[in-house]
Amino acid sequence: MMRRLALSFAAAVLVTAGTAAPAAACINEPRTKHEEREFRSQYDETLERDEKPANEGILPIVRAVVVGAVGASLIGGSAWVATRP
Amino acid sequence: MTNRPPTRGSVRIFGFLTVGFAALIGLCCSGIIGTSKWVQLLGLPVERSRIPLPHQVPLIPGGTSLRIAMVHDVVHQRYPVHGEAYWSARLAKAEATIAALPDVEGVPIGSGFLDALDVAAVAHDKLGRPDEGARVMERKLALQHARGAPREIDVSELRRSELGRRRRELEREGGLDEDTLALYRTHANLGTFLLHGGFKAAVGGDPDARAQLGLGLRHVKIAITLNPGAHFGRETWQACFVAHLRSAFEKPEQLLLRYDVCGEKLAKGRVDRDARMARSLTSRERGLIDLALTEEADLELNESARFFITQVGANLEWVKRTRGIHASPVAFDEPVLGILGMWTLGGGANPHSALALGNLMERVGQRAVAWACYERAARLEARFWPDEAVRKGFLQHLRSRQKAIIAAAGADEDAWRKKFDAELAHGLAWQEARMAYEAERIAAGADPEADDFYEAFDAEHGSIASPPGGIDWIDHAEPALASHLLVLLLFAGLFAAGGALLVRFVRLLGLR
Numbered sequence: 073m074m075r076r077l078a079l080s081f082a083a084a085v086l087v088t089a090g091t092a093a094p095a096a097a098c099i100n101e102p103r104t105k106h107e108e109r110e111f112r113s114q115y116d117e118t119l120e121r122d123e124k125p126a127n128e129g130i131l132p133i134v135r136a137v138v139v140g141a142v143g144a145s146l147i148g149g150s151a152w153v154a155t156r157p
Numbered sequence: 158m159t160n161r162p163p164t165r166g167s168v169r170i171f172g173f174l175t176v177g178f179a180a181l182i183g184l185c186c187s188g189i190i191g192t193s194k195w196v197q198l199l200g201l202p203v204e205r206s207r208i209p210l211p212h213q214v215p216l217i218p219g220g221t222s223l224r225i226a227m228v229h230d231v232v233h234q235r236y237p238v239h240g241e242a243y244w245s246a247r248l249a250k251a252e253a254t255i256a257a258l259p260d261v262e263g264v265p266i267g268s269g270f271l272d273a274l275d276v277a278a279v280a281h282d283k284l285g286r287p288d289e290g291a292r293v294m295e296r297k298l299a300l301q302h303a304r305g306a307p308r309e310i311d312v313s314e315l316r317r318s319e320l321g322r323r324r325r326e327l328e329r330e331g332g333l334d335e336d337t338l339a340l341y342r343t344h345a346n347l348g349t350f351l352l353h354g355g356f357k358a359a360v361g362g363d364p365d366a367r368a369q370l371g372l373g374l375r376h377v378k379i380a381i382t383l384n385p386g387a388h389f390g391r392e393t394w395q396a397c398f399v400a401h402l403r404s405a406f407e408k409p410e411q412l413l414l415r416y417d418v419c420g421e422k423l424a425k426g427r428v429d430r431d432a433r434m435a436r437s438l439t440s441r442e443r444g445l446i447d448l449a450l451t452e453e454a455d456l457e458l459n460e461s462a463r464f465f466i467t468q469v470g471a472n473l474e475w476v477k478r479t480r481g482i483h484a485s486p487v488a489f490d491e492p493v494l495g496i497l498g499m500w501t502l503g504g505g506a507n508p509h510s511a512l513a514l515g516n517l518m519e520r521v522g523q524r525a526v527a528w529a530c531y532e533r534a535a536r537l538e539a540r541f542w543p544d545e546a547v548r549k550g551f552l553q554h555l556r557s558r559q560k561a562i563i564a565a566a567g568a569d570e571d572a573w574r575k576k577f578d579a580e581l582a583h584g585l586a587w588q589e590a591r592m593a594y595e596a597e598r599i600a601a602g603a604d605p606e607a608d609d610f611y612e613a614f615d616a617e618h619g620s621i622a623s624p625p626g627g628i629d630w631i632d633h634a635e636p637a638l639a640s641h642l643l644v645l646l647l648f649a650g651l652f653a654a655g656g657a658l659l660v661r662f663v664r665l666l667g668l669r
Contacts, residue, residue, distance in 0.1 A: 098345050098348075098349050098377070098380075098391050098392050098395045098498070098499060098502075098503055099279045099282065099283075099345075099346060099349060099502060099503060100275060100279070100341075100342040100345045100346050100387075101272070101275040101276045101278075101279040101342075101346075102272045102275065102276065103606065104502060107237075107502060108221065108498070108502070110237070111227075111236060111237075111501060112221045114620050114621075114622035115224040115226060115227060115622060115625050131200065132200055132201055132202040132203070133202060135199060135200050135201055136201050136202055136639065136640065136643055139199055139201065139643045139644070139646070139647050140643050140646060142647060142650065143643065143646030143647040143648075143649065143650035143651075144646065144650065145650070146647075146649075146650025146651060146653055146654045147176075147180060147646070147649060147650045147653045149654070149657070150176045150179075150180075150650070150653035150654045150656060150657035151172075151173060151176050151653070151657070153172075153657040153658075153660070153661060154172030154173065154175055154176040154656065154657040154660040154661070155168075155169040155172040155173050155176075156172070157165050157168050157169075
């Protein structure tokens with residue numbers, strides 16, 4: 073209950089502060105840059121470039137084996153058929 | 158001359174050569190047609206990688222670049238804010254510094270004095286006294302004028318191309334000198350406090366307050382002229398924001414219910430299925446973006462890489478009405494970062510900002526984030542505009558966009574709303590706890606400007622930011638080399654088979 077009240081209070085404070093300052097603000101004081109850096113640094117965690125997205129499993133490899141086998145068989149078979157008298 | 162039957166050997170050689178030649182044609186044909194599409198068609202193995210989207214390249218090398226998680230966090234109040242105790246303590250410290258130093262025209266004054274004036278003014282504003290903050294900044298400006306700072310700065314040529322040129326110049330020169338930087342801060346702060354102090358009365362029709370708003374905007378424009386690259390261009394967007402709201406004093410519904418604060422038309426109808434954060438990129442363009450993300454990046458390289466980002470804003474009708482400095486479309490991350498900066502470091506949550514963020518996120522296909530922005534805007538509806546009819550239209554727009562997004566995503570709106578409530582409550586609770594911590598530590602005598610001031614809080618509560626995840630990247634699939642070779646082999650085999658059939662056919666006819 074107390075927690076809910078505290079949250080409502082915080083929301084009310086924020087809303088009131090906003091009503092008093094309806095236009096957007098651009099403040100500048102010596103710590104502004106530090107605060108900007110702090111905000112940005114929280115999102116510095118980037119995905120590793122070599123982090124690969126999920127693979128499609130074994131199916132592409134099976135298809136590759138089939139395509140390779142068909143291609144090789146066609147070449148071999150064709151050579152055999154064409155060189156028969 | 159008699160026709161001798163071909164020998165067994167010549168038949169074999171003819172057959173072998175024909176098949177070999179056909180296979181060679183097959184290789185050439187597949188090479189000409191391109192093997193990549195066949196790799197895709199046949200579902201052969203591909204090498205997958207993640208490519209950074211171009212908005213990861215900052216406008217200025219080393220500057221802030223957007224992560225979509227930032228938008229999500231800001232609309233859920235998941236960012237640090239300071240409380241009353243913090244600003245009171247800093248005001249007291251700044252006033253002590255000001256009192257201890259000379260304040261006489263002509264007497265050399267250190268940057269510490271000017272900095273203290275900035276802190277005092279900002280603290281007054283944060284404590285709800287923008288007029289007091291403006292007075293402190295007027296005093297600072299008078300001191301700077303007495304020390305030779307220019308009194309007249311021309312803002313008539315404030316155009317985007319001009320700002321870009323000035324930014325490049327500053328980059329080459331190694332940034333602003335200390336005096337210009339201090340002057341920039343004075344104008345930026347003074348403009349902001351005048352806008353804060355006058356806005357409410359200006360919307361109510363008070364002519365003096367409207368004049369104050371005009372003066373505030375002029376100071377912001379001077380600040381932009383002096384330092385166009387400051388704070389990821391936040392002042393530029395502040396000027397647009399104010400120009401947008403000032404233009405809405407007459408016939409507000411024609412502007413506020415048609416455009417967001419950066420001049421992007423408000424979304425209508427079905428959700429755009431083709432909305433993307435960048436257009437599809439060639440391998441050369443991807444290479445350019447990669448290069449711009451290295452330490453070798455410079456302003457020109459960054460500009461080239463950022464060319465591929467989806468452009469937004471500056472609709473012609475909006476430009477005519479606002480006569481703002483933002484007169485041509487820009488990469489979507491620029492206004493987004495500007496709005497986030499104003500929200501987190503400036504005036505906090507605002508229905509206009511939430512609407513613009515939602516509209517821009519929808520424009521670039523970030524539906525869930527857009528929905529949350531619209532939801533936040535709806536919660537702030539009472540502060541949108543004094544006119545009830547305008548507020549009603551605003552709410553209708555938000556609900557219709559949310560409905561369209563839910564329909565497009567096939568989602569459960571109640572589940573999304575529950576999640577939004579939980580995240581907003583979490584963000585507000587974290588901010589409240591941080592402000593309580595500030596008050597407790599300051600009461601115990603700690604210095605809020607000390608580097609280790611938040612150490613204990615951070616250790617206990619951790620960061621409030623969401624992990625950026627993979628939203629700012631695209632998955633890219635490049636056919637593996639082996640897959641290309643397999644396609645070549647298949648084509649060679651198919652053509653060879655054709656060649657073999659031809660040989661048999663020729664023999665059948667007895668031609669060879």
